Amino acid sequence: MSKVEKAKRKISFPHMGTISYAWSAALRIIGCEPFVEPYTSKKALSLGTKHAPEAICLPYKLILGNFIEAIEGGTDYVAMITSPGCCRLGEYGKCIANALTDLGYEAKYLELQLYDGLKGMYNFLLEASGKNNPFLFCRAIFIAMLKVFLLDKLETRLSYCRAREINQGDAEKHYNKSLKIIDQYDTVLGLRKASKLVKEEMSKVEINPNKEVLYVDITGEIYLVNDEFSNQNIEKELGRMGVQVRRSLTVSSFLKDAIIPKAFRKGETHLQRANRLAKPYLMRDIGGDALECVSDVAYANERGIDGIIHISPFTCMPEIMSQNIFPAMRENCEIPILPLIMDEQTGRAGYITRIEAFVDLMRRRKRRRQMQKISEQTPNQPTNSTV
Ligand code: SF4
Structure with missing residues (x-):
């Protein structure tokens, strides 16, 4: 066997939030080397934009940019997550593979068919590792899933702390340390320990638990909702305010719906809730995350949340549909909705101004409601006049 064949295969995935921590663990377990390209940046965006069709949606451009950076950085394989669907996602894989070939790159292209569930993951690991070891593959899938759940839990904690932190940036600092802790462990016992350490780490954030905060749900296209570069770190901005x-659209909620067998799920999943709550407005899945978005608005309204932000890429077909359904939902849902459409031209200043204005609106609405409640509860003052 030649030295090159003996060397571990370097495999790279595109970024989306913190997902690289999970797939890196799975690749290490099956004996491959995870190649984590630099986090999505303006460089990746301009590389992707340069080599992508102009009107294609933003995630495609960013993923292509990630791949170009990974290949130029020295990866042997690039792996793409695909799924069939009514939108462009079904075509992403083939288009990206063709674009990389046209650019003259020789890195091999792998596909992970997500909607084939566990079978799709197994086939991917078989192709990536070049060996058939069911035990190892089951371990890799299990550990990757545990990491996803732990990462999502950590993000929930981050959001809680950010809104209440006393020293700005404190929550982020401890969150970054927690990510490093999670990355160190690739076993069940190790992750149990990591979970404890992360809890301790996040408890070091100085917060004001009595601070009056606003509650906002974020929904939209799953990539933009979860990826801080493409949504211009909206959660950080909101936390600062x-x-x-x-978010209901998380990687762990997706795993529950698409990968984890029914027997192992607890309670209603996001998709099941989407089918239930979206029914009066949208009868069936029309691709992307439109069904989930419509139901997320109804769900946020049901819980009396202060507002909901819908983020979608420019030209995203399913999200254009869901945005057009929101006005019809006004009859039953009085929650404020802020739709944000993102592309490579989206400027930061205007974007922040819109978020600030929305927060201001929610704050005034909340105060008005609180005053109304108080005046309804206060009995009428007796007058001095005698009858
Ligand atoms: S959901 Fe929208 S952004 Fe995502 S692949 Fe489909 S069309 Fe593109």
Whole structure:
């Protein structure tokens, strides 16, 4: 066997939030070398934009940019997550593979068919590792899933702390340390220990638990909702303004719907809730995350949340549909909705101004409601006049 064949295969995935921590663990377990390219940046965006069709959606451009950076950095393989669907996602894989070939890159292209569930993951690991070891593959999948759940839990804690931190940037500092802790462990016992350490780390953030914060749900296209570069770190901005953010569209919720067998799930999943709550407005899945978005608005309204932000890429077909359904939802849902459409031209200043204005609106609305409640509870003052 030649030295090159003996060397570990370097495999790279595109970024999306903190997902690289999970796939890196799975690749290490099967004996490959995870190649983590620099986090998505303006450089990746301009590389992707330069080599992508102009009207294609933003995630495609960013993923292509990630791949170009990974290949130029020395990866042997690039792996793409694909799924069939009514939108462009079904075509992403082939388009990206063709674009890389046209650019003259020789890195091999792998595909992970997510909607084939565990079978799709197994086939991917088989192709990536070049060996058939069911035990190892089951371990890799299990550990990657545990990491995803731990990372999502950590992000929920981050959002809670950010909105209440006393020293700005404190929560972020401890969050980054927690990410490093999670990255160190690739076993069940190790992750149990990591979970404890992360809890301790995040408890060091000095917070004001009595601070009056606003609660906002974020929904939209899953990539933009979870990727801080493409959503211009909206959660950080909102946290700075004293807003606690919550997302239903997370990687762990996706795993529950698409990968984890029914017997192992607890409670109603996001997709099941989407089918239930979106029904009056949207009868069936029309691709992307439109069904989930419509139901997320109804769900946020049901819980009396202060507002909901919908983030979508410019030209995203399913999200254009969901945005057009929101006005019809006004009849039953009085929650404020802020739609944000992102592309490579989106300027930061205007974007922040819109978020600030929305936060201001929610704050005034909340105060008005609180005053109304107080005046309804206060009995009428007796007058001095005698009858
Ligand atoms: S959901 Fe929208 S952004 Fe995502 S691949 Fe489909 S069309 Fe593009």
